[in-house]
Amino acid sequence: MLRARRTPAASEPPTSCGGFMGPQEPAQSGAAAAVSPAALEKLKQRAAECIELSAGRLSALSREIWSRPELAYEEHQAHGAMTRFFSCAELPGAAWAVQPHYKLDTAFRAEWGPAAPAPRPLHLGFLCEYDALPGIGHACGHNLIAEVGAAAALGVKDALESLPQPLPAAVKITVLGTPAEEGGGGKIDLIAAGAFDDLDVVFMAHPAQSDAAYLPDVAEHDVTVKYYGKASHAAAYPWEGVNALDAAVLAYNNISVLRQQMKPTWRVHGIIKNGGVKPNIIPSYTELEFYLRAPSLKDLTILTEKAENSFKAAAVATECKVEIKGGRNDYYNVLQNKSLQKTYIENGKELGMEFLADESFLNGPSGSTDFGNVTYVIPGIHPYFYIGSDALNHTEPYTAASGSQEAQFYTLRAAKALAMTALDVIFKPDLLEKVREDFRQTTLKEKGHLNVMEQCKESGTAAACATR
Known part of the structure; x- marks a missing residue:
């Protein structure tokens, strides 16, 4: 939806004005005295x-x-x-x-x-x-x-x-x-x-x-997925290799298949950052980067578990080793x-x-x-x-x-x-108290899910901390 257009005044105004952690209770202070x-x-x-x-x-x-x-x-x-x-x-x-x-x-x-x-x-x-x-x-x-x-x-x-x-x-x-x-x-x-x-x-x-x-x-969790295989000549003896690119492709496809079971408000989007070196060398290393988004921390932990299972399944299918690493910081809703x-x-x-x-x-x-x-x-x-x-x-x-x-x-x-x-x-002292009460109520509602996310960070695996 677009706003009604309004054009600024043509004259250029002067350049200066004249005159004179988890949920926590913000430090309380009194508002300034009410005025008329x-x-x-x-x-x-x-x-x-x-x-x-x-x-x-x-x-x-x-x-x-x-x-x-x-x-x-x-x-x-x-x-x-x-x-x-x-x-x-x-x-x-x-x-x-x-x-x-x-x-x-x-x-x-x-x-x-x-x-x-x-x-x-x-x-x-x-x-x-x-x-x-x-x-x-x-x-x-x-x-x-x-x-x-x-x-x-x-x-x-x-x-x-x-x-x-x-x-x-x-x-x-x-x-x-x-x-x-x-x-x-x-x-x-x-x-x-x-x-x-x-x-x-x-x-x-x-x-x-x-x-x-x-x-x-919405809440967001970034994840980097690395697959480690074994290089080999792709034409002469491919059976000696362990194809990390196959793992990356399977992981990408696993996420695509997962989409039909995702809630309409969930989002997963990613790229293959490293897909190999040359066509005649079976890739021994590949890397993907994905962003996972959901409207709440509760949904985000569930979505993260599903995505990580998709990444792990690709490693099992191709006999690659997988490393799943979260981003620097998770963004909360x-x-x-x-x-x-x-x-x-x-x-x-x-x-x-x-x-x-x-x-x-x-x-x-x-x-x-x-x-x-x-x-x-x-x-x-x-x-x-x-x-x-x-x-x-x-x-x-x-x-x-x-x-x-x-x-x-x-x-x-x-x-x-x-x-x-x-x-x-x-x-308006009454407004300040209403603002604080809104904060208390919303953070209280989310506190349990926030605690889950903090445990995930400490354990290093979001999937293990998912709640259903």
Whole structure:
């Protein structure tokens, strides 16, 4: 479903704003004192105006990242662009405290707020991604994700600085640069390193073909399968060989046969990375790489067992040895936080967003993100936003769309909606409690399946841990 088109204003805005692990309970803190509805609306307007006034600088940041695409854990130029942005002395208001190379070489952290508050502040995080895809650059629009996170944080900070000092209660804003979403799972590494331990709620938005407060990003397990056989001359004495390519072909076909028993929401897709050396040499080594996806951790463990049995059966049939190795990090499904989603939709509609009207898409195919792992640790929202293009993510046309000027209007609109939602969380104590309760309920429901996945990692075999 496509969004109604809307064209940005032709005039270029000024470049700065004026004025001022398993499921765990997030650290509790009090929200800022409630303000009147009229005062809150003024704060939202202030945040939106700041974002609009910063449009030129934000567009330049996005374009710099887009024009120099970098792969997972190698985002050195993007890391430099982001840390320079938040270190810039021209940004209005109090300075950001910037930590480059934060826990990962290409991650960063920029903070604004009280250094040693008492009591503990309400701590909101805005997440930025900036890695690209091999060959086709920013075909998933991560340059826009970085821009949205930066813009929303600027807007919230400016709105809070416009209040009489000191603030009614302590609030801290953090921007967290998270590398390697397209491969490796930088957020998962940062979770393990404690980067999310002191955050209360996190915000991020992802470009797509429609405005949606939630899409069912699914759990994913990556697996590499290696077959070891015995080389021999394929014409003179093939009976002396053990054909590892036969094992790889059988494994691929086993997965294809398995598809008729897969649930409609399961996905298995793979490639043969190494199929041999020469036609007249029976291959002694082959390698496959597969991605397994399912809408929940429970389904993922079942699917993984079935896939691994298919790989093992190919080894038995061909008398090859097989090695099955999981990827660096498993991606978990994104847990909904309906209170945050409802608030985001309300704010987005005020800005002219048109959200998907039905929920039929909830059972449809989707991708995966390491933000899913974050939602098992802390309440958060990961909405999708239209960028003015019919192109599909992970295609060359989407690369062009994510670097276009047309995308800027929609990107800043999503940033405004995120900032407004964050202000609701700060100044509506009842909303903050509902957000926390949603988190408690969803993680409690998934806790048993999460424990299974953790046992799988420790044992080194997912199949042994599958639940039925």
